[in-house]
Amino acid sequence: MAQIDIRNVQKFFGHLQVLKDLNLTIEDGEFVVMLGQSGGGKTTALRAIAGLETVTSGQILINGTEVQDRKAADRDIAFVFQSFSLYPHMTVRENIAFPLRAVRMNAADRDKAVNEVAETLQIAEHLNRKPSALSGGDMQRVAIGRALVRRPQALLMDEPLGVLDAKLREQMRAEIKRLHIARGSTSVYVTHDQIEAMSLADRIVILHDGVLQQVGAPDEVYLHPTNLFVAKFVGSPVMNVSDVRITDDTVALDGAQSGFRFPAEALANVRNAGVPLALGIRPEAVLLAHDQTDGFIEAVTTNIEPLGSHDIVDVRVGNTSLRARTASGFVSGEGQRVWVNLAPAQAHFFDTATGLNLRGAH
Numbered sequence: 001m002a003q004i005d006i007r008n009v010q011k012f013f014g015h016l017q018v019l020k021d022l023n024l025t026i027e028d029g030e031f032v033v034m035l036g037q038s039g040g041g042k043t044t045a046l047r048a049i050a051g052l053e054t055v056t057s058g059q060i061l062i063n064g065t066e067v068q069d070r071k072a073a074d075r076d077i078a079f080v081f082q083s084f085s086l087y088p089h090m091t092v093r094e095n096i097a098f099p100l101r102a103v104r105m106n107a108a109d110r111d112k113a114v115n116e117v118a119e120t121l122q123i124a125e126h127l128n129r130k131p132s133a134l135s136g137g138d139m140q141r142v143a144i145g146r147a148l149v150r151r152p153q154a155l156l157m158d159e160p161l162g163v164l165d166a167k168l169r170e171q172m173r174a175e176i177k178r179l180h181i182a183r184g185s186t187s188v189y190v191t192h193d194q195i196e197a198m199s200l201a202d203r204i205v206i207l208h209d210g211v212l213q214q215v216g217a218p219d220e221v222y223l224h225p226t227n228l229f230v231a232k233f234v235g236s237p238v239m240n241v242s243d244v245r246i247t248d249d250t251v252a253l254d255g256a257q258s259g260f261r262f263p264a265e266a267l268a269n270v271r272n273a274g275v276p277l278a279l280g281i282r283p284e285a286v287l288l289a290h291d292q293t294d295g296f297i298e299a300v301t302t303n304i305e306p307l308g309s310h311d312i313v314d315v316r317v318g319n320t321s322l323r324a325r326t327a328s329g330f331v332s333g334e335g336q337r338v339w340v341n342l343a344p345a346q347a348h349f350f351d352t353a354t355g356l357n358l359r360g361a362h
């Protein structure tokens with residue numbers, strides 16, 4: 001198993017800079033998920049760790065040894081791609097055994113290793129089949145089995161569940177987590193699916209335009225996003241973000257008759273910032289009441305999404321639309337008068353020019 005250290009890594013494709021001074025330490029046994037929009041540089045970073053891509057400058061260390069100039073085969077890292085990339089003419093057993101043949105392991109040890117990994121991945125009954133006879137989920141289990149069979153120092157996965165349907169993705173996600181807990185291998189996983197990232201990661205690494213935006217545990221990036229990009233990228237439905245004015249202890253939305261009163265400590269770093277501000281508040285921190293309530297502001301419902309376990313209700317306050325998460329059926333229809341308030345402890349204030357969260361880690 002391995003600690004992976006990425007130091008000051010820059011990567012250019014021609015004039016296009018895809019990784020901008022990337023620094024990251026992945027601890028031994030950790031499950032790190034790289035999350036971001038398409039084109040953010042996630043795959044390039046993963047391929048650079050594996051040695052499938054060279055870096056323009058900077059160092060990559062595995063257990064303290066520089067490997068950036070070593071070939072992929074000399075890094076003892078396994079890679080699982082989105083497309084299963086199995087050999088169609090070989091059986092499942094031969095596919096999984098392939099990396100062991102390459103290192104000339106004897107047949108008895110090879111069989112033992114293949115059986116063990118097939119058992120763990122629950123594909124033992126498919127060992128004599130060809131890949132074409134398997135479901136998508138089982139094909140990806142075989143691809144993961146082939147990656148794990150030689151007990152690599154680290155397992156890298158590039159959107160491994162990308163082509164599976166939603167239900168199978170959810171099931172495989174749980175299996176990948178179980179496998180990681182059982183094996184404890186250092187894992188780096190690339191996805192643009194934030195639910196996958198939240199559910200799998202010890203730490204999430206958010207990349208945008210080749211720049212690392214935030215590294216943190218799932219609840220940390222959810223509760224304390226360092227900037228607007230992270231705030232809007234993590235969480236579903238997305239965080240409400242709208243321009244606000246702050247006067248004394250009052251936070252006023254655009255066009256609203258009155259503002260929300262906040263305790264002084266919630267506005268400590270914000271009130272005198274002297275920059276245009278955006279309020280960020282997640283739907284679960286937008287509170288609705290049927291009747292006039294102290295501290296609440298009058299609003300009108302404009303849309304309701306019933307989602308079974310809860311509803312997402314859009315309300316209009318002044319010129320601003322806010323999405324609130326409510327109990328199912330809390331609001332019966334559009335055009336209804338309600339009262340709205342915000343949970344100050346869960347409110348974020350961003351500098352609209354830089355995108356930085358001015359409350360920092362609160």
Ligand SMILES: Nc1ncnc2c1ncn2[C@@H]1O[C@H](COP(=O)(O)OP(=O)(O)OP(=O)(O)O)[C@@H](O)[C@H]1O
Binds near residue numbers: 043
């Ligand atoms: N071999 C290459 N040659 C030129 N440009 C490349 C190459 N590989 C990637 N790029 C460019 O680098 C940028 C980052 O790509 P990368 O695949 O790392 O992003 P990503 O975040 O993984 O996105 P995706 O989820 O779409 O794979 C993109 O603009 C892409 O077009």
